[in-house]
Amino acid sequence: MLVYALPGTLETREADLDLLWEAGATGLEERGDQIRAYFDERLDLSGPLAGGEWLEEAEQDWQAAFKRDIRPVPAGRITIAPPWLADEVPAGQVPLIIEPGMAFGTGHHATTRLAVEALSALDLSGKTVLDVGTGSGVLAMAAAKLGAALAYGVDIDPQTIPVARENAAQNGLSAPQAQFDEGTLGQGQFTAPASHAVLAAQGYDVLVANLFAELHDLLAATYLEHLRPGGELILTGILEERLALVLAALEREGVQNVQVQQDGEWALVTGQKAG
Numbered sequence: 556m557l558v559y560a561l562p563g564t565l566e567t568r569e570a571d572l573d574l575l576w577e578a579g580a581t582g583l584e585e586r587g588d589q590i591r592a593y594f595d596e597r598l599d600l601s602g603p604l605a606g607g608e609w610l611e612e613a614e615q616d617w618q619a620a621f622k623r624d625i626r627p628v629p630a631g632r633i634t635i636a637p638p639w640l641a642d643e644v645p646a647g648q649v650p651l652i653i654e655p656g657m658a659f660g661t662g663h664h665a666t667t668r669l670a671v672e673a674l675s676a677l678d679l680s681g682k683t684v685l686d687v688g689t690g691s692g693v694l695a696m697a698a699a700k701l702g703a704a705l706a707y708g709v710d711i712d713p714q715t716i717p718v719a720r721e722n723a724a725q726n727g728l729s730a731p732q733a734q735f736d737e738g739t740l741g742q743g744q745f746t747a748p749a750s751h752a753v754l755a756a757q758g759y760d761v762l763v764a765n766l767f768a769e770l771h772d773l774l775a776a777t778y779l780e781h782l783r784p785g786g787e788l789i790l791t792g793i794l795e796e797r798l799a800l801v802l803a804a805l806e807r808e809g810v811q812n813v814q815v816q817q818d819g820e821w822a823l824v825t826g827q828k829a830g
């Protein structure tokens with residue numbers, strides 16, 4: 556069994572957990588003051604994942620250990636839980652069931668939680684929501700569960716779309732309430748299918764995007780083209796040190812009522828398109 560041991564805990568290394576899944580980890584657990592990530596092969600892990608140690612260990616049932624340690628994640632009115640903990644979602648919370656590890660967006664990253672909280676703070680009844688960079692589909696599904704009439708998730712990575720569709724099915728959500736397609740915004744063009752064109756023309760009520768600051772800066776004008784007047788913009792994936800870039804972009808585009816939420820080094824920005 557191959558283990559990559561990184562100093563830190565699931566809490567202190569929270570920002571790196573999805574990076575480990577994306578790098579191909581097949582399981583994660585915390586032991587003492589180390590995070591242990593299980594891999595099928597040795598990789599050259601760099602950036603925030605550098606500094607760990609590769610260990611060859613005797614086989615053990617890591618899946619059992621992982622399942623034992625993972626907990627449901629509350630975010631606003633929603634609690635995100637893996638299928639085997641569905642019964643542990645507290646009464647009064649809206650359950651969102653996501654199989655961990657298949658695409659970014661399990662609720663274990665601060666940006667996902669911040670975005671679900673921001674959606675949760677809105678009255679989404681009957682609203683239309685565009686989720687740019689949907690990953691596991693978590694934000695579109697959260698919007699649908701919070702009453703949106705139509706939540707449309709797009710991702711540039713085609714591998715995420717079947718995962719998002721499977722998650723939606725597991726949550727009893729189907730099109731048009733939660734719908735997923737490969738696509739993106741860019742250069743003033745939306746490369747998603749025709750089903751989106753009508754909504755794009757009249758503008759969504761809410762646009763949520765968990766991407767990164769530089770992309771928000773590039774896409775700010777395009778986001779607004781896809782929102783109706785008065786529509787809500789929710790942007791996250793923003794490191795605190797890059798927040799000024801996003802705030803400047805929103806000011807440039809005349810976004811109103813701009814507010815910032817922070818969780819550790821991560822920020823989320825909300826605002827409204829001028830009415």
Ligand SMILES: C[S@@+](CC[C@H](N)C(=O)[O-])C[C@H]1O[C@@H](n2cnc3c(N)ncnc32)[C@H](O)[C@@H]1O
Nearest residue numbers: 659660667687688689690710711712739740765
């Ligand atoms: C940080 S994950 C967010 C996943 C999920 N929405 C969440 O909040 O947990 C970013 C996702 O955006 C996708 N992505 C990156 N660049 C994109 C782009 N230009 N257009 C659409 N999706 C993009 C990635 O493939 C990835 O699935």
